[in-house]
Amino acid sequence: MATTNEVEDGLKMIEELTTNAEQIQEQVLGQILKRNAGTEYLGRYLNSKTDKKLFKTNVPVVTYEDIKPYINRIANGETSNILLVEPVIEFYRSSGTSGGQPKWIPATADVSNLRTLFLTLLASVMNKNFGNLHQAGKRLEFMFTKQDTETPSGLKAVSATTSLYKDQGFRNNVSKFYTSPLEAIFCSDTNQSMYCQLLVGLVQRDEVVSVSSIFASVVLRAIKLLEDHWREFCSNISSGQISDWITDSGCRNALSLIMKPDPQLADSIRNVCSSKSWEGIIKKLWPKTKFIAAISTGVMSQYVETLKFYGGGLPLVSGVYASSEAYCGINLEPLTEPSNVSYTFLPNMAYFEFLPINKESLTMYQVDTEPVDLVHVELGQYYELLVTSYAGLYRYKVGDVLKVTGFHNSTPQFQFVERQNVILSVHTDKTTEEDLLKAVKEAKILLEPLGYISRGHTSYADTSSIPGHYVIFWELKEKEGNDGQVLDPKIMTECCYRMEESLGYIYGSNRKQNAIASLEIRVVKQGSFDALMDYYVSRGTSMTQYKTPSCINSQEAFNILDSNVIAKFFSPKTPM
Template sequence: LYLASTNSVKEKKEETVESLPGSYRLQARKPVLMATNDYESVLKMLEEITTNARQIQEQLLGEILSKNAETEYLQGFLHGQTDKQLFKKNVPIVTYDHIKPYIDRIANGKASSDILLVEPLIGFSLSSGTSGGQPKLIPITAESANVTAALGNLHLSLMIKHFGDLSQVGKRMELLFAKPDVETPSGLKASAVTTRAFKESSFQAILPKLYTSPYETIFCPDTKQSTYCQLLFGLIQRDEVVVIGSIFAATVLRGIKFIENNWRELCSNIKTGKISDWITDSGCRKAASLILKPNPKLADLLEDTCSCKSWEGIVRKLWPKTKYIGTVCTGAMLQFSAELEFYCGGLPLVSGFYACSEGAIAINIEPLSKPSDVSYTILPNTVYYEFLPIKEDCVTDSQNQVQLNTSRHKDTETVDLVNVKPGQCYEILVTSPTGLYRYRVGDIIKVTGFHNNTPQFQFVGRQNVALGVDMERTSEADILKAVAEAKALLDPFGLILTEYTSYGDTSSTPGHYVIFWEIKPKEGNNNNDNGKELDPKVMEECCSKMEDSLHFTYRMYRKENIIAALEIRVVKQGAFELLLDYFVSNGASLSQYKTPICIKSKEALNILDSRVIAKFFSPRTPIQDN
């Protein structure tokens, strides 16, 4: 969402360092399209804030504490004081569970607005809930909404630097999905960050010029109909498309696979100029009546393209003017990068920024980096940061993927933003203008270096999201690494691992790890739903390769039979689509959905277990000397 304020950019040029942090507060007062010659001013601002990170952080914390000193929450710990050291001594480090009672009181209309912060709320941000828990309500103010919008401004400036102003030459084909708001008893609405942005009049004004998806398709409540229509309209406008994307790489992949499974019907619609009868949403049909016209020539071209034996590089063939794929490919999404590269034929995969419901955290200032090499640069002017050191240092394997062997903290002493050390892993804490104080976001990062005086990092995984069937703890990063090693064994056989998840099975003794895999051939549309074409020896070696790649404690426990052999369960194609449907039906936002690396929900496990077509176990104990 690229909303910018040329007015705010011009004002920043006149400010001095003495007025920090307000002069460098990311804002978007009156969102308008950015003029190309303004991007240099925005990038200059980025250089200034990353250079003056220490002063910005100090003044931002002072501003937050002074402004909210009389709130119920801070009064309970600081009694009106605003001293930084007192703040760190008296205000506890908290998780969402600790502040949920306060937020619930606000949401239920049973407390004044100054329970957590003085500034009036305009609503709540509703987290996806798929990273390891239930959806959370995070307060939103007018200022925080502006900061989120302005993050897109900053990212757009970097894109203009590398690709030119693509908004002047074409459109973006992005899969965008809005989720209905939830109205709380207080009258404040809770919505996904993306949905709130989609409803802004400024976004609606630029939508026809910059995007191929009509407003009606984005807000269609039926995700299948929405996906079909967005892809249909994207194909019709193929010669205008210069950027393809969605928030997460998994969504982009789902879109490509949707075309792979439905291209004949899509081409038929384009040839006849008539939308399929099963598209019943009135908004989608209205949009189709305005866009869809008989075009046999285009339909024949698309049919020839889609009927090829291999879909390698298909994205470039379908949308020949595309310059890059804009989507998050880091962290949990890194697992999808290889398959996305297969379909995209060398197009850059751009992970633009790192944000969460709690705030706009960081920006990727080297957008052409490979997904495995991406480091995000922290924005020191959005929230106040503290970092909890992790007991063990991060290590990087041969494939340059970060892993972490434990998530226990060295101690409770936090480190300020400018004092973190490269190579060390930390858990992020934020104190924000929206009423979060020393709040554990739950993300583990590895510091990779500095840009000016501001740290850069790679995402490692989520805190407390791990497998464990005994005393061992296996992190998301451990699973990511092990799967990356094992799936490479499929390549010589023309197979691709499309999605996976895991859980710790303790129904028998000893317990063991279960990894669900969805596999497809690189060529052809064979669904392989009976599993007969899978070579048992190859699949068993995949199991062993995963075990060899896991941490020392796991391998030791396997040797001592404290943990049983790892199991891979291959599921029918489409099983993970049903898993997505389950999470969306239970409140997750489709735009924000990430396939969980570890699953604990019985209902979710039942969905996958009911679609297992083959099971394989590691035939040996893992190697002990690596």
């Protein structure tokens, strides 16, 4: 439990770090080079020297594919100093949702210590804004793990979140701070795990002070589960017995210690859930909840509207910007609207560099200049993030595009813009993740007066015919809960046109020349995006780290959505 002094110490440290960012960045790079300059990888470029200028001049900017052979050698058991001197204790397995196979990122004891410090500083910021949550109650946080895979050398490959949940400090405190039993978190069946975590959260509804998961999509997945099975939850609570289909012995044993017959509680939950509209359901079911904590920026911004609908005015908190490669930044103003969230980088977490990006109306492209240091980025400019870490990554392209929105002391604050890739292209057009989000947002404006909210969207470049065209898969729900929706063709085709209008000059020019055919919206039935999540989880993605792909590249994933299409609509005219 964080004391007042610990909170004050954490806030003081943030001030010191952000005030002395340049000096601390120099120290971080110096420590990394002093330790690892003699390794096989860096030795090729530095000859065991630790000079920053030599590092900037000689060490190349790389992607995962460039260093994958070195990582594979470590995974296969080579003990020489290949990438780093400190022993690799495990690999973080990135989600791999959008681009295919997961990446293996080395993790060391230093990384574990940085994680602890990062989370401590985050807790200080949250306590400053919401009071001592540990004293106020417990968090209903949906947490999931994936089974470890083992490399030939015997090292474990785990998701970064699974590594956190396995940490002894977390395990010792989980029952104090969270409603979810450890056994449910580690249940290998994600459906049973989520059901049990939600059930305990309902049983302990008067203790819950926040509802959360890493990403917004998982919170909505839990609400969808509740929406489909609230009568079963009420039956469990009334009888004190868990449903027979929950077969995981750990879950059953843990819940047997918590559950007892409570018809009165079941009736109160039943009264809430039987309402015609589920607007504000989170606040109604968990009345002490102060906020919903889930990353709602970037691709997750598509869920903001729906989360607000279910949240009933609760703040949506996007607390951190982090990846499997590095812990980067904290949102120092957690009450900020998701669309305006900026993350203040912590200069002690890694050595950060930034490749300048030019942002035009068509797309983004890198400027032919050298990367700049953290404190030398410019306000309003776009950059791609490079990380040099304590765990063997040097000038590594994370693949994220960030925009400088301000400074806290001498440290820049960044807004996450998108992943650095073109997700849709069928001719000379280049549509990014940000472009797609903007287009869908424009179309949503037409549906809001009709009472529709979005459960998810993704895209697909259909080149099976000539000319090719964009396909937008979209799951919609009426606010009043009627799943048998009848969509107005006139409005839906106007949605198609509105999306096309927002896609810019090059796209419009290609449409006029018939190089791209009409944009198509394929509306899918309820639960389709849950099925998509299940597919990626079955392929090794941790549900906790799952992000809905902006574009579908997998044939199996495409088939899941396409088999659930209930209506198709096309843009009726060429955009202006």
